[in-house]
Amino acid sequence: MTITERTIEADQTALVSRLVSSRQFWLILINLAVICTLGALRPDSFLSWINFKAVLSLMSYDVLLAVAMTTVLIVRGLDLSVGSVLALSSVVMAMLLRDGYPVFPSLLAGLAIALLCGFINGLLVVKAGILPFLVTLGMMSAARGFATVLTTGQYVSFPQAPRWFSRFARQEFGFHIGDMFYGIPALLLITLGVTLVYGLLLANWVPLRRMFYLGESPEAAKLSGMRTARLGISAYLISAIFVWIAAVLMTSANKIGYANYGISAELRALAAAVIGGASLAGGSGSILGTFLGVLLLALIGNGFVLLNGNPNWQQATIGAVLIIAVGVDALRTFRARS
Amino acid sequence: MMKLGTRLAAVTVAVSTLLGSASYAQDTQEHYGMVVFLKGSEFFNWSYAGFQDAAATVGATTELQGPADWDASAEARAVDQLVAKGVKGIAVTAGDADTLAGSINAAMAAGVPTLTFDSDSPNSDRLLFVGTNNYNAGFAAGKAIGEEHGDEARVGVSLIPGLDSITSRLEGFKAGLASVAPGAQIVATVNDEGDLQKAETVNTAMLQANPEINVIFCAHGNPATGALSATRNVGRMEGANKISVLAWSLDVPILQGIEDGEYGATVAQNPYMMGVMSFWMLWSAAHPTQFDSLTSPGMGQVPTADLDTGVKILRQGDPAVQALMSPPKI
Structure with a gap:
């Protein structure tokens, strides 16, 4: 064996070793295993284009909220208000559209509300040093309460708004294979687009990479001259932007604003982010991992219904997956420390 | 001068009496x-x-x-x-x-x-x-579905498990359905967690797994729009294979959907x-x-x-739908 061959072999071994130790690799395998199992058990209903399209489209909102959650987890934060802020932003946009305001100013108002909530969260966590759990729990309650008071708990429809707005999220773009049309809804394309771009930026763009350093060791980040406060608040603002995108898509797809949107979404987002590799201790997380985490939860939920599982156990199953993921995360953190 | 004084006193007494009786009426008004x-x-x-x-x-x-x-x-x-x-x-x-x-x-x-x-x-x-009365309301809903679809009714139910009110509605629904269509069946039940979005997800999967379903019974107020979207996701919002969605809501968008023929009916409380x-x-x-x-x-x-x-099962064309779409302003 030549030196070159040995080097190639060593490189290959290192690559395999890195791959095997990667969270994403295992998540891909687990997702594939779930897909194969469901495909074998319910081939007609599970392995259909309609089912895949529905699973992927309907997990779009959870993907966006989980990306929001991942962003704050990276900087050692937490955001329990993602679902409530989504509802508030949706309600504000829907009410403005209902009252005849043009689409773009209405959407910008929704963005402003989401950013305001994110800024308050970030400010109280970063500047005042209050636990993120407490701050965002308060925001969760306040945003949902405000949305409920604004709407008295009722749907806000906007029949006078331009029709393109209430159609665009479900508008399908696709291709024909034979007689079959394979349409992909705009909401899925937009979600995949913004998630992909953000994932690449988070992995490669230095200003965003700094969030990992901050989460890993806030003290070291501060000593190295980083503007840690600004970076921490920025994470909450970025999170708010993803929440707003989810709110826009949800409002358009359902043609209503609703104060009860996003109930329990924070738990699903947290579960997906942690399953995907984000740590409650900060400093880690990836958008691909988060996407795979959401996919896993969506597949479990889909399989549960396809197999006509008892609805009483549905939430418990998701909860059990979360507990396992948090347990694995705790074990990983413990090992890293020791 | 004396006369003026007497007149003033008389007027004062009269006004006082009138004011007093008005005040008494105010006090006695329940x-x-x-x-x-x-x-x-x-x-x-x-x-x-x-x-x-x-x-x-x-x-x-x-x-x-x-x-x-x-x-x-x-x-x-x-x-x-x-x-x-x-x-x-x-x-x-x-x-x-x-x-x-x-x-x-x-x-x-x-x-x-x-x-x-x-x-x-x-x-x-x-x-x-x-x-x-949740049982009676569920019974009325089940009976209406049984009368409309007969023994061919294959029902999927969207609910939140564990709530007494919803459990009673479902029990009533089953009894009402069986009372007129003993061959009708409840094929599947899904947990929508009270979330409109979740309702779309689980109802879509339910329809995929059970293509024989031709009715979705929404056992509470939230899942109707999600269930309707689910029928669209599986291409059965219209046409010969249309799935009828029975809502449980008086919200204006749902009533509008009844008028537009999107929903089969809604269970209207009073x-x-x-x-x-x-x-x-x-x-x-x-x-x-x-x-x-x-x-x-x-x-x-x-x-x-x-x-x-009581409740009324409202369908397209029912004058009550239009009436309920103009709620009173308080």
């Missing part, structure tokens, strides 16, 4: 209170309109109190304040059964007839409950009647006759059983 959560919502605006209209027929006055959100403790404070104000009776919808019990008990102990409507506080000392009957029960309790109430001595007669205000 005043009743209604306490709700989500104050300002269409549903409770209907209830209060019924309450007001019934009160007007006997010259009584009313007031509406309560929070604009779900805060049951704010409702409890509103009940306490109405008692302190000396109202003749209180109708309260319990945002939380246990939170309201203390205030309801205190009101009854103070001799102010107090009942619950729409949402009950069964462990309190309330006079009675006025509202929808919040206006809840208000009307609540007032009459309170008025009766506040005016004892020769026989006291069997359950609340010292108060007038009211039924010893809860009062079911």
Whole structure:
């Protein structure tokens, strides 16, 4: 064996070793295993284009909220208000559209509300040093309460708004294979687009990479001259932007604003982010991992219904997956420390 | 001068008498209170309109109190304040059964007839409950589906498990369906977690797994739009294979969907009647006759059983749909 061959072999071994130790690799395998199992058990209903399209489209909102959650987890934060802020932003946009305001100013108002909530969260966590759990729990309650008071708990429809707005999220773009049309809804394309771009930026763009350093060791980040406060608040603002995108898509797809949107979404987002590799201790997380985490939860939920599982156990199953993921995360953190 | 003084005195006496009698009328006018959560919502605006209209027929006055959100403790404070104000009776919808019990008990102990409507506080000392009997409402819904689809009905149910009200509705639905279509079946049940978006996800999967489903029964207010979207996701929102969605809501977008033929029907409760009957029960309790109430001595007669205000299954073209789309402004 030549030196070159040995080097190639060593490189290959290192690559395999890195791959095997990667969270994403295992998540891909687990997702594939779930897909194969469901495909074998319910081939007609599970392995259909309609089912895949529905699973992927309907997990779009959870993907966006989980990306929001991942962003704050990276900087050692937490955001329990993602679902409530989504509802508030949706309600504000829907009410403005209902009252005849043009689409773009209405959407910008929704963005402003989401950013305001994110800024308050970030400010109280970063500047005042209050636990993120407490701050965002308060925001969760306040945003949902405000949305409920604004709407008295009722749907806000906007029949006078331009029709393109209430159609665009479900508008399908696709291709024909034979007689079959394979349409992909705009909401899925937009979600995949913004998630992909953000994932690449988070992995490669230095200003965003700094969030990992901050989460890993806030003290070291501060000593190295980083503007840690600004970076921490920025994470909450970025999170708010993803929440707003989810709110826009949800409002358009359902043609209503609703104060009860996003109930329990924070738990699903947290579960997906942690399953995907984000740590409650900060400093880690990836958008691909988060996407795979959401996919896993969506597949479990889909399989549960396809197999006509008892609805009483549905939430418990998701909860059990979360507990396992948090347990694995705790074990990983413990090992890293020791 | 003397004459002028006498005239002035006479006018003064006359005005005083008139003012006094007006003031007496004001004092004797009975005043009743209604306490709700989500104050300002269409549903409770209907209830209060019924309450007001019934009160007007006997010259009584009313007031509406309560929070604009779900805060049951704010409702409890509103009940306490109405008692302190000396109202003749209180109708309260319990945002939380246990939170309201203390205030309801205190009101009854103070001799102010107090009942619950729409949402009950069964462990309190309330006079009675006025509202929808969930079993009966479910029965009506099941019977309507059985009559429409016969033995061919294959039903998927979207619900939140573990809630007594929804469990009763489902039991009633099954009985109603079986009463007219014994061959009809409930094929699958899914947990929508009370979330509209989740409802779309789980109903889509349910329809994928059970293509024989031709009816979705939404056992509570939230899943209807999600269930309708699910039928669109599987390409069965229209055409020969159309899935009929039975909603449980009076919200305007749902009613509009009924008019547009998107939903098969909706189970319409009667919040206006809840208000009307609540007032009459309170008025009766506040005016004892020769026989006291069997359950609340010292108060007038009211039924010893809860009062079911019933439901109607609304379909496209029903004049009630149009009427309900213009809720009263309070």
